Amino acid sequence: MAESALTDSALAAQALRTRKPVSLWQDAWRRLLRNKAAVAGLVVIGFFVIVAIFAPVIAPHTALDIPEARNSLRSAAWIKTNNPNTTGNWKYPLGTDSVGHDVLSEIIWGTRTSMVVGIVPMFIILTIGTLVGLIAGYVGGNVDNILMRITDVFYAFPDLLFFIIVMSALRDTFLGELLNGLFLLFAALSIINWVGVARLVRGQVLSLKKRDFVDAARVVGATNVRIMLRHILPNSLAPLIVVGAFQIPNAIIAEAVLGFLGLGIRPASDPHAAFQTSWGMLLLWGKDAMHSQPWLLIGPAVCIAIIMLAFSFVGDGLRDALDPMMRGTS
Amino acid sequence: MSTYLIRRTLAIIPTLFVVALVTFVIMHATPGGPWDTDPTKRSTEPKFQETLNKRYGLDKPLFINTKAFDDSLAKGQGPAKAAVSLLDAQFEHYLWNLLHGDMGPSFRMRGRDVQDVLFKPDPGRPFWTSRFGTTALIGVAAALIACLIGIPLGIIAALRQNTIVDYVSLFFATVGYGIPSFVLGIFFIIIFAGWLNIVPVITPPIWMEKTNAPNLGAAFLPALTLAIPTGAYLARLTRASMLEVMRQDYTRTARAKGLPEHMVVTKHMLRNALIPVITVLGPALAAMVTGSFIIENIFSVGGIGRLFVESISRRDYSMIMGTTLFYALLVAVANLGVDFVYGFLDPRIRASQ
Numbered sequence: 121m122a123e124s125a126l127t128d129s130a131l132a133a134q135a136l137r138t139r140k141p142v143s144l145w146q147d148a149w150r151r152l153l154r155n156k157a158a159v160a161g162l163v164v165i166g167f168f169v170i171v172a173i174f175a176p177v178i179a180p181h182t183a184l185d186i187p188e189a190r191n192s193l194r195s196a197a198w199i200k201t202n203n204p205n206t207t208g209n210w211k212y213p214l215g216t217d218s219v220g221h222d223v224l225s226e227i228i229w230g231t232r233t234s235m236v237v238g239i240v241p242m243f244i245i246l247t248i249g250t251l252v253g254l255i256a257g258y259v260g261g262n263v264d265n266i267l268m269r270i271t272d273v274f275y276a277f278p279d280l281l282f283f284i285i286v287m288s289a290l291r292d293t294f295l296g297e298l299l300n301g302l303f304l305l306f307a308a309l310s311i312i313n314w315v316g317v318a319r320l321v322r323g324q325v326l327s328l329k330k331r332d333f334v335d336a337a338r339v340v341g342a343t344n345v346r347i348m349l350r351h352i353l354p355n356s357l358a359p360l361i362v363v364g365a366f367q368i369p370n371a372i373i374a375e376a377v378l379g380f381l382g383l384g385i386r387p388a389s390d391p392h393a394a395f396q397t398s399w400g401m402l403l404l405w406g407k408d409a410m411h412s413q414p415w416l417l418i419g420p421a422v423c424i425a426i427i428m429l430a431f432s433f434v435g436d437g438l439r440d441a442l443d444p445m446m447r448g449t450s
Numbered sequence: 451m452s453t454y455l456i457r458r459t460l461a462i463i464p465t466l467f468v469v470a471l472v473t474f475v476i477m478h479a480t481p482g483g484p485w486d487t488d489p490t491k492r493s494t495e496p497k498f499q500e501t502l503n504k505r506y507g508l509d510k511p512l513f514i515n516t517k518a519f520d521d522s523l524a525k526g527q528g529p530a531k532a533a534v535s536l537l538d539a540q541f542e543h544y545l546w547n548l549l550h551g552d553m554g555p556s557f558r559m560r561g562r563d564v565q566d567v568l569f570k571p572d573p574g575r576p577f578w579t580s581r582f583g584t585t586a587l588i589g590v591a592a593a594l595i596a597c598l599i600g601i602p603l604g605i606i607a608a609l610r611q612n613t614i615v616d617y618v619s620l621f622f623a624t625v626g627y628g629i630p631s632f633v634l635g636i637f638f639i640i641i642f643a644g645w646l647n648i649v650p651v652i653t654p655p656i657w658m659e660k661t662n663a664p665n666l667g668a669a670f671l672p673a674l675t676l677a678i679p680t681g682a683y684l685a686r687l688t689r690a691s692m693l694e695v696m697r698q699d700y701t702r703t704a705r706a707k708g709l710p711e712h713m714v715v716t717k718h719m720l721r722n723a724l725i726p727v728i729t730v731l732g733p734a735l736a737a738m739v740t741g742s743f744i745i746e747n748i749f750s751v752g753g754i755g756r757l758f759v760e761s762i763s764r765r766d767y768s769m770i771m772g773t774t775l776f777y778a779l780l781v782a783v784a785n786l787g788v789d790f791v792y793g794f795l796d797p798r799i800r801a802s803q
Contacts, residue, residue: 157624276465277472278740278777281758285774288762289476373630377744380632381759403636410644417644421636425629432628 148358151441158437164430168423171228172235179225180211183396184388186220187211193218193412214415217405226397227419233385233398234427236302237375238368241309246364248310249317254348256318257325268322274315283308283374287383300395301385305378309371317363324356358442365438369431376400376424380407399424455790462782469778470548470771474541477767478512508540515539544771553775554768558761564772568754584656585753587664589742592676593735600681601727604688608723609715611693619685626682631741635675635748642671656751672749676741680734684727691723698722728791736784740777 142150152158171178181187190205194216201207208215214223256267286308290296296304328334329352337351378384379400388396399420406416502508511517518535527535547554553564571580578587600623607619642648656669695701696719704718743755750756754773761769 272461273465273468276778276782277469278774278781280740280744281774281777282472284759284762285473285476285770289479293479373632377632380744381747407639410639414640414644417636417640421633421640425633425637428630428633429625429628432624 148441152437155437155440157433158441161430161433161437164426165434168231168427168430169235172232175228175232179222179228180213181222181225182391183221183226183229184391184393185222185225187222188220191216191220193409195413196415214419215413217413217416218409223413223415223419226402226416227399227423229396230399230402230420231423233302233395234372234375234424236395237305237309237398238372241306241313241371242364242367244306244310245314245317245367246360249314250321250353250360252314253318253321254325254353257322258329258344258348258352264322267318271315271318274312275319277312279312280374280377282312283378284381284383286311287378291383291386297386300388300393302395305375305385309374313367313370317360320359320363321356324359325352328352328355362435362439362442365431365435369428369435372424372427372431376403376420380404458786462779462786465782466775466778467545470545470775471541473771473774474512474544477770510543511539513539513541544768548775553772556766556769558764558766558769564768567757567769568772568776581752581754581757584751585742585746585755587656587669588672588676588745588751588753589735589738591669591673592680592738592742595673595677596681596684596734596738597731599677600684601688601724603681604685604727605692605715605720605723607685607689608692608696616689620689623682623685623689626678627686629679631675631679632744632748634678635672635745638671638675639748656753668751672745672751675748676738676745679741680738683730683734687730688723688727691726692719695719695723732784732787732791735787736781739780739784743777 176182191212194206194212195201195208196213196215199208212222212224214227216222217226252267252271256264287296287301287304290304291301295307298304325348334347334351337347342351375384376399379398380403382404384400385395385398387401402416402420406413406420410417514536515538516536518538519532522532522535523529544554551565553568556562556564556567559567567581569577569580569582571577571583577583603619603623607616607623610616656665700722701714701718704714709718742753743758745751746753746755747759754776757769758773758777760766761773
């Protein structure tokens, strides 16, 4: 064997020549792609994102269309009855609801709302939480004390109770009507959830700011802002990404619960509106028409379940990939 | 250690104060009041409204009563007394009464106080049939189910690592953990009420009319729904923790000195493996508490969670305050419990504080 003749150091040198050095992020990405569950989750999420973006093209109707008269509570396409008004028809694959909307189209349009509710507050939360955490951890002293007492307060508020109170209280005000109520939903979700991120970043900063590379940066004359943004922040990105990934499903489920209680987004009246319905709203209507139109319940519930699982797989995968030390601990 | 715990216990007070303040502010920023009559939005007669406002103290300002302050000064009372009269406002009155165990009269259930609605059963029935008892029954049952299924499942999976038993239980744990109880509840409604038609959509009363015993058939589905995600989480955690302990030297030592396998598992592995599991029970319980009010609304169970959602749409100010504070207290106590248990279980933490 030729290889056995090589010494260890020669082997290492050969490995260096044949394999390009990889960055930490490339390494993490490779580890993520080796995780089958995480890849499956990514594919599912990609599918839902595409459905959300191209909802107007994919959905046979809009969520507000009433394509024909006397078309309410039609059964799913494969269920045939004697009544021509309610028998299954492939024009409406999952049937129609009590008003005559196509259920499949409603579910497809609902994907949009869920996706945007998951993603937009996540960015707000990460931005606010990172800023507060960086400042609290870096400045320290009284600033840190005050900021952390504020986070204590938000931490203690049972989050869903807060969402419900805010959504029901401000629903009929100007704020509640912005963007069909989406604005208020973003605000409510962000106000509570930035706290966890702030605490996480603060902890990271506290442990990082005593490290040598921060001292080195200061010695060469870097400003405080530069040290925070260029040296400390990039080193605490990994846990931030994991927290962000778990933030999205939390927001999606919160929207569904609020919609189910009748406190989610407002039903749109404009057929050109970008966000016409939501899964939570469909669940609320579906519960009343469970026997005549079960798909109004089954469709959104299955979608939510699948997307929750997908995000939970990706979140776990990201945690394992970014921090190999933590693998298998939970 | 004890000063730490006392500090943590006292920290509940400012927390509850802020929860009360925030709820109060948002509630009063809400358009519409308790005297509006839905759905026509026809308001009650002005004169009648005035009387009601007076009786419930709604004629006073929200936080600071400057009018009483001016009056007091005009009457020639000292500045100290005048300063006190500044506090003659709704929020301060509420807090003062709350300190005396009085959560105020409900605005919509005429003639009943909030604490009565929460904690008092129908006349002639035992305490546990109250709204609180109903919520507590579902919660306790769910916690028991979660522990009794989750922990043994995790132990068995770890002991039979990389066998079909392990894979199957890990699969169910992963799926159960990933799907929130809200969605599970919807699935159970579809399956049991929609397809199989064996349970009604609206759960029958949780407490039997005559015997006052729990109606286990009615309580089972809500409790199971609430229990599954937590149980799955406990199973995953127990499995990981057991696998960790199996690799430790003291486990090998126990085997090496010839202890029978069941002794190794119960005396040496379990005792150490369960520490992290017990410490997450607090947050898990808190999550169940807040989860319970969604479950109550899905299954139409007459507990405190349902009361909360109903009182929101009715603008029943005192009831909203009461139920929110109650839930906040439950969550705070559940989280506090962890710190206590943690201190007792792990001597290292006890020593460091």
